[in-house]
Amino acid sequence: MRMRIVGTSAQRKEGIFKLRGQALYVDDYKLKNCLYGATLRSAIAFGRIKKIEFDPDYSWQNFIVVTAKDIPGKNCVTLIEQDQPLLAEERVLHPMEPIVLVAHSLRSKAYEALNHIKVEYEAHDPVLTIEDSLAKKQILRRPDNVFKRYEINKGNIKEGFTKADFIVEGEYRAPHQEQAYIENNGVSAWVENDGTIVARGSLQCPYYVHKALKIIFNLPDDKIRVIQAATGGGFGGKEEYPSMLAGHAALLALKSGRPVKMIYDRHEDMLATTKRHPAIIRHKTGLAKDGKLTAQDIEIIMDAGAYITLSPVVLSRGTLHATGPYECPNVRVRSRAVATNSPPNGAFRGFGAPQTLFAAELHMEKLAQKAGIDSLELRRRNIFKTGSKTATGQVLKESVGISRAMKECAGISRYARIKKECDRWNKNTNNPTWRGIGMALAFHGGGFTGSGEVMLASRAAVALTKGGKIEVLAASTEIGQGATTIFAQIAAQALGVPYEWVEVAVPDTGRVPNSGPTVASRTTMIIGGLVRRAALQLKDEFIGKAKAVPKTRAALIKAAKLLCKGKSEVRFEVQFEKPGEIVWDEAAYKGDAYGVFSYGAVVVELEVDKLTYEVRLRNFFSAQDIGKAVNPLLAQGQIMGGSAQALGWALFENAVYKDGVMQNANFTDYLIPTALDTPAMKIKIIEEPYSHGPFGAKGLGEMPADIPVPAVAAAVYHATGLWFGELPILPEKICHEMLNRYSHNSLSPCGRGQGEG
């Protein structure tokens, strides 16, 4: 019996439960005697806490109150460093920083009580912009406010510019972006009779939470247990913050001896939790007459916010993708992540790459325009091929699907023809819109950067219970992307058993091995690979001890008895092994930054309304090389969803900040696209297999967020002749630039619009 389940659009394992409303999210679990926690947050951006006063006229007797003094272990949220306190003690470094926790059996009472706590501050002048941070208005991080810096050097940048016939410079600015998951952050926690602290929540990385709680409570591994509840989206927004939230809920649970739920509403979630890093990116590029790049000099500065959190690795990925998918003999990339008094910025789909690829790709358009070369032709002459050397000197040995992606995308979008049609349309001044088309390319490294995967040493297992259940055990979380389905497909295929036989365990640190975090487009490519290896071990056991892989349920139960030998289950657990040829030098920032890259192209067709300057997306095309689509429907879903998020960042999402506080922390005023704003999407999946990925698979989840934004900016340029180097491209900005272009009293061009009766 030969089964093919990898490569088919198998039904989502957890889909039916979500469809029927049976999936249990953190707030759906009924907990006996449960209290609800609320957080008192800093009202100022930067300063010293002088006094915390509890209203003496307010009845506090049914409340549990927690401050930094109640923390049994270390007051920090451990991530890369331990600089971020769980609760601010003496000073606050950003608005919304947690100071006091309150719990009550009524959620509304817990929030009401916050109004009866007064914090007296000595406020300092805060650092609110990248510019202020670089100017060292205040020193937030010694010695110079720089959390992390990188430098990549290849060839000789000076010589590169002397060989250039054209030199083009540009500055690009990428703003905050909110992850806007459908379910807000939420964690519940309780203490078991044996003193074990249990946290269950909406989260991406159970073992990150586990690691943080151990240090907060000064407890050994086995006295902390973290369980994932059904999770309504993550996109990076539940990579780090759940560690903070779990710490808060667990502190209240420990003090009260009762279970505690902390569930943010949308407003609090948007005010307090992480967002995509704002960044300034400057390019100076040399180009020879023949259209070959001679030099790329790139500077990146990211706003990390008040604490270091994940910024070094976000910056790293941004830095490593800053050149775009092009080969250039002389490259210098210098990058910095700097401290400001704003809530820490964090992980978001793409992880630094969307910012730098926006700049790289829009700069490519600018370069083409200045040099008088078609921008597709310019890309064609410089894109990566098999054997190309990246900025870090990584030689691309296999699975380089970028030429194909570009060609296929230009084909399905009829790019050249539509471009001419737009030009024709724009010549007729009676038309109500300006039309444009734009293309962008991207590459995206799968898995952790450099030696990251080796250091993670991820583990995953496949177990067979004596009752005949085949179960995948991994800490990788289902956050809507389809992890459980993919794991079951991979295990079923490796074993040669029906997909329905394979179950995937709930990520529970008490049961599943540490597979590392669910981030970095690594779940299919890295953990899927471990699942496949573990499944193959079980297959060998079947063949060795039961003569064959069972073909019927009855045979499976029989084989299970044989293999388990009286024990409840037999487990096959494997650990990540670095492919031998990968070499990375962290100190010099040279070598194989990633095991492999995925590649993609996007074409966006849009029109700009001449009366309202609103951009309407007409069509969207993408071709993406992901090695192998384990589940083509889920892969398309990932590409469409990531693209829609990116389109929102390009055109709608405008996080307004004042004194470090987001002013539009709600979905009425922070606009994300609705279904009506999202264009029809045509997706082409390209499969250039990767030899170390399961069935050839590479990373998929993040790249869709990298490509659409510069394609939109290029299309807006094509339509209007205006460059927008700063996102989002709002109608207000287009209007402003149009008014600048046409003198004040003359008319801005407009067409016929309204219905006539």
Next chain:
Amino acid sequence: MKFLKAHTPDEAVRLFGQHPEAIPLAGATDAMVAWNVGRLNGKIILDLSAIDEWKTIQILRNSLKIGSLVTHAEIQRHPVIRKKFSLLAQASSQIGSTQVQNRGTIGGNIANASPAGDTFPPLAVYNALIHTVSFRGPRVLAFLDVFAWVKKTRLHPSELIEAVEIPYPSPVPKRWMFRKVGTRSAMIISKTVAAGLLWMNKDATVNKLRFALGSVAPTVKRLKTAEAFVAGKRLTPDVVEHACRIMADDISPIDDIRSTAEYRLQVSQNLLRSFLKF
């Protein structure tokens, strides 16, 4: 939160007379937002949603009378409204989302008095009349007289909107337009929202212009200056341009987190220009 429920107009008038501080509730689409952020804590709610008498659309000889509890969904589906008051039908179909349109009512929309109310520019150019009731008796107000300021009406304490009456435009206008501008296609608060009616004389001069804008002043505004200026004139490019320029006399757009004054004014001018241009 205390909850009162009225089942008939008389009961509503009586209860509101006894509790003038109560907050009337119709479709609850705005009340739910206020409730969520705690603004209704400790307040009295007067639920009107069971009053069937205010849920009908009456076709009269010279006008249409829409009960205050008629939903936006019912308005946009109504054949006479679609034919005779298409601007109102269009506005009703662009409020919030389908879900909001199914719950939200025309009376609730007016009483909420948002500067960005999407039905307001159409009601303003149709010269709608607002019928109210209270223990003092019934009253009729011109639509524009209802609004005092942002989220403030001139309704008396204990006064409820019973119906919205719109006279049929006679003769039928030569041109009409409605346009909501809000960047996103649904669930969006307008940055500017416009409605216009234009009647022409036989000699190609303007007989009458009515043009109203929302979101560009504390309350919905008719462009009285521009309307008066174009009356009796041919719509030459100069006349159209001047009408657009003097728009600034009647509106006062602002910069806020949703948009800019520059954008609101420019787009409002573009909309008027395109409406007047041949």
